[in-house]
Amino acid sequence: MENPWDKLRSYAQKRERLIVGLMSGTSADGVDAVIAQVSGSRRDTKVSLRKFITFGMPRRLRERILMLSHGEGDAQLVSHVNVEIGSLFADAVETVLIEGGISISSIDAIASHGQTIAHSPELAATLQIGEPSILAQRFGVPVVSDFRSADMSAGGQGAPLVPYADWCLLTHPTKTRAIQNIGGIANVTYLPADAPPESVLGFDTGPGNMLIDLAAEYASDGAETFDRDGMLASTGEIHHDLLAWLLNHPWIVQPPPKSAGRAEFGRSLWHELLRIYGDAAIEDLTATVTAFTALSIADAYDRFLPTPPDQIVIGGGGVRNKTLMAILRKQFGEEKVITHENLEDPLDSDAKEAIAFAILANETLLGNPSNLPSVTGARAPVILGKVTPGNY
Amino acid sequence: MENPWDKLRSYAQKRERLIVGLMSGTSADGVDAVIAQVSGSRRDTKVSLRKFITFGMPRRLRERILMLSHGEGDAQLVSHVNVEIGSLFADAVETVLIEGGISISSIDAIASHGQTIAHSPELAATLQIGEPSILAQRFGVPVVSDFRSADMSAGGQGAPLVPYADWCLLTHPTKTRAIQNIGGIANVTYLPADAPPESVLGFDTGPGNMLIDLAAEYASDGAETFDRDGMLASTGEIHHDLLAWLLNHPWIVQPPPKSAGRAEFGRSLWHELLRIYGDAAIEDLTATVTAFTALSIADAYDRFLPTPPDQIVIGGGGVRNKTLMAILRKQFGEEKVITHENLEDPLDSDAKEAIAFAILANETLLGNPSNLPSVTGARAPVILGKVTPGNY
Numbered sequence: 001m002e003n004p005w006d007k008l009r010s011y012a013q014k015r016e017r018l019i020v021g022l023m024s025g026t027s028a029d030g031v032d033a034v035i036a037q038v039s040g041s042r043r044d045t046k047v048s049l050r051k052f053i054t055f056g057m058p059r060r061l062r063e064r065i066l067m068l069s070h071g072e073g074d075a076q077l078v079s080h081v082n083v084e085i086g087s088l089f090a091d092a093v094e095t096v097l098i099e100g101g102i103s104i105s106s107i108d109a110i111a112s113h114g115q116t117i118a119h120s121p122e123l124a125a126t127l128q129i130g131e132p133s134i135l136a137q138r139f140g141v142p143v144v145s146d147f148r149s150a151d152m153s154a155g156g157q158g159a160p161l162v163p164y165a166d167w168c169l170l171t172h173p174t175k176t177r178a179i180q181n182i183g184g185i186a187n188v189t190y191l192p193a194d195a196p197p198e199s200v201l202g203f204d205t206g207p208g209n210m211l212i213d214l215a216a217e218y219a220s221d222g223a224e225t226f227d228r229d230g231m232l233a234s235t236g237e238i239h240h241d242l243l244a245w246l247l248n249h250p251w252i253v254q255p256p257p258k259s260a261g262r263a264e265f266g267r268s269l270w271h272e273l274l275r276i277y278g279d280a281a282i283e284d285l286t287a288t289v290t291a292f293t294a295l296s297i298a299d300a301y302d303r304f305l306p307t308p309p310d311q312i313v314i315g316g317g318g319v320r321n322k323t324l325m326a327i328l329r330k331q332f333g334e335e336k337v338i339t340h341e342n343l344e345d346p347l348d349s350d351a352k353e354a355i356a357f358a359i360l361a362n363e364t365l366l367g368n369p370s371n372l373p374s375v376t377g378a379r380a381p382v383i384l385g386k387v388t389p390g391n392y
Numbered sequence: 393m394e395n396p397w398d399k400l401r402s403y404a405q406k407r408e409r410l411i412v413g414l415m416s417g418t419s420a421d422g423v424d425a426v427i428a429q430v431s432g433s434r435r436d437t438k439v440s441l442r443k444f445i446t447f448g449m450p451r452r453l454r455e456r457i458l459m460l461s462h463g464e465g466d467a468q469l470v471s472h473v474n475v476e477i478g479s480l481f482a483d484a485v486e487t488v489l490i491e492g493g494i495s496i497s498s499i500d501a502i503a504s505h506g507q508t509i510a511h512s513p514e515l516a517a518t519l520q521i522g523e524p525s526i527l528a529q530r531f532g533v534p535v536v537s538d539f540r541s542a543d544m545s546a547g548g549q550g551a552p553l554v555p556y557a558d559w560c561l562l563t564h565p566t567k568t569r570a571i572q573n574i575g576g577i578a579n580v581t582y583l584p585a586d587a588p589p590e591s592v593l594g595f596d597t598g599p600g601n602m603l604i605d606l607a608a609e610y611a612s613d614g615a616e617t618f619d620r621d622g623m624l625a626s627t628g629e630i631h632h633d634l635l636a637w638l639l640n641h642p643w644i645v646q647p648p649p650k651s652a653g654r655a656e657f658g659r660s661l662w663h664e665l666l667r668i669y670g671d672a673a674i675e676d677l678t679a680t681v682t683a684f685t686a687l688s689i690a691d692a693y694d695r696f697l698p699t700p701p702d703q704i705v706i707g708g709g710g711v712r713n714k715t716l717m718a719i720l721r722k723q724f725g726e727e728k729v730i731t732h733e734n735l736e737d738p739l740d741s742d743a744k745e746a747i748a749f750a751i752l753a754n755e756t757l758l759g760n761p762s763n764l765p766s767v768t769g770a771r772a773p774v775i776l777g778k779v780t781p782g783n784y
Binding site for chain 2: 003004005006008009012068069071072073074075076078079080082083086117118119120123124125126127131132133134136137138145146149150152153154364365366367382383385386387388389391
């Protein structure tokens with residue numbers, strides 16, 4: 001059989017490559033698996049999504065992952081869960097192949113972000129688990145994994161990495177774009193028109209759906225986990241004192257690189273909010289945290305982007321919140337705000353992260369760097385990841 | 393600059409390669425670093441040792457490693473110590489380069505075994521830490537690491553891996569050899585004359601210096617950590633009841649694959665021994681555990697090797713115990729027992745493990761498998777390790 005390193009030469013010469021991308025977020029509620037058809041590289045990258053599934057995370061495994069993330073469990077457990085997640089990833093790959101009707105023999109590589117169980121950028125330390133050897137042995141193709149360590153060893157934060165994929169796919173020849181993702185937390189990739197890589201910026205803008213979800217949960221006594229279509233917010237009025245109080249959050253003015261999480265915009269902020277403003281109607285509180293979410297995005301652009309974007313491309317679950325989208329449209333101007341689905345080559349924005357790691361793996365296998373020092377703070381562009389060879 | 397994957401083609405075409413090998417054992421008392429000049433591959437492999445150092449392990453880091461190995465400390469600590477060990481490895485590489493008078497620009501690759509902090513073959517789980525990205529970023533060369541996972545994903549125990557290097561370097565055209573290492577634990581690689589890889593065997597034979605060290609420590613009230621030259625044992629008589637009791641240890645008759653450690657031949661066995669035979673003179677106890685060490689090797693050969701070896705090549709600290717060597721010579725016949733230093737191309741046997749991983753990395757970078765299924769129990773030969781690319 002062909003030597004796996006020689007095979008990388010044929011990889012480079014192929015016009016199109018099929019890459020399985022795997023991503024499991026910190027909430028550990030499922031594994032996103034995509035089959036991405038990738039051609040070219042860097043700004044010539046083209047992707048078409050052949051299949052996307054979210055593969056269920058067994059409850060017991062999720063509990064063990066959350067244990068590890070919260071500082072319970074020892075090195076033995078890390079090693080055991082590493083194998084369990086590796087096997088789960090392998091099952092996810094098998095399933096996406098079957099559901100996509102694609103044979104493993106046509107797959108060129110697997111990109112596996114892994115499950116983050118520790119991340120301390122101040123110590124250049126991170127830990128993504130899900131043993132890649134299990135994938136390499138089961139499927140016989142090279143596996144690219146552990147994308148964050150190289151950037152951190154080069155002085156970067158190891159995050160965010162998705163802006164590189166945004167740069168590849170969404171840089172516009174004449175328009176400056178903000179690619180705004182609204183998940184639990186909201187983050188932006190700033191792409192100047194015809195951007196060279198060193199002009200890209202990327203950082204968290206603040207809360208995404210996190211506070212809105214908490215409001216919806218509170219309003220329904222735990223029956224709802226999110227404000228469907230922004231309905232609840234649409235029935236309330238903005239509480240201006242509360243909005244001012246929220247916009248005064250010290251994280252908001254902190255310059256990038258910065259990242260937010262539950263520590264900043266989670267349950268403890270919500271409880272503090274209730275303590276001070278709990279007399280207001282829950283509809284009003286919901287309307288206000290929804291406005292805060294939109295305004296914190298606009299505020300971040302004003303403060304930290306060198307020029308206002310010509311176009312804002314929104315993705316993530318927040319797109320489905322009509323109230324949130326209405327405020328964003330009002331804030332930025334109706335014509336500037338679009339969603340991923342409005343793009344010329346639309347990609348399912350739920351699949352975006354898994355696709356992004358397929359794009360990063362493509363660069364690694366071509367020998368190209370794929371961190372963005374202007375985004376992560378690294379000293380230099382470096383090749384990301386480790387390659388576990390497939391069968392010989 | 394040249395693409396790192398294209399560079400692997402030049403690597404394959406080179407007549408000689410310089411590989412830094414790094415090994416830190418489970419006792420975590422220092423990092424062995426070698427510069428190995430390697431040519432060829434598989435049974436044509438030739439190695440010359442250009443430099444060997446043992447780089448000190450800072451006490452605080454050693455304590456953290458032992459904590460992790462003993463089930464204390466969480467995933468965060470694993471990620472932090474991963475970075476600390478990676479940095480220590482980088483310092484060890486710098487030092488071996490300086491002391492060897494060799495420039496990094498002439499180094500082709502780094503082979504890093506890593507620090508084992510968890511190993512559960514029954515769950516196919518293992519964890520070797522020491523972040524390879526730190527080495528790849530600091531030195532710009534490819535780093536091969538995590539050698540055990542691929543074998544375990546292929547159904548093997550992930551150990552022992554050194555027999556592959558023994559096979560490469562020490563297979564004799566006409567003599568069947570036993571390569572007997574006597575460290576804390578003793579292990580053997582069985583190499584039939586002109587051996588094809590599938591005929592190699594390798595397993596632990598039982599205690600190495602472990603029980604002898606405990607006897608020396610007991611005799612000196614903790615002042616000595618080992619029986620220098622086997623002096624203490626040489627003044628005692630063998631206690632035949634005790635010897636029979638030791639040879640009756642249930643581990644001894646267990647067929648390979650098997651591995652031994654402190655659990656089998658450590659302090660708890662020593663205390664049990666003292667409880668039953670503590671009335672005997674300590675010189676006699678020392679003579680007896682020394683005889684047991686030698687006889688457990690002979691016993692393992694009788695039980696588990698298909699043919700008696702024509703030659704036994706002894707390495708490890710046990711070589712310096714003259715009493716132990718005398719018993720082995722008597723047991724096997726004077727002419728059959730030699731040491732690594734007696735070989736035609738002698739290699740420092742203290743540097744052997746670090747050299748072995750340089751040899752394994754060489755195979756990985758050439759696209760060759762380097763586990764031995766007959767030794768590890770894997771379903772098939774597989775390419776070991778993960779490759780972290782250097783600079784582009």
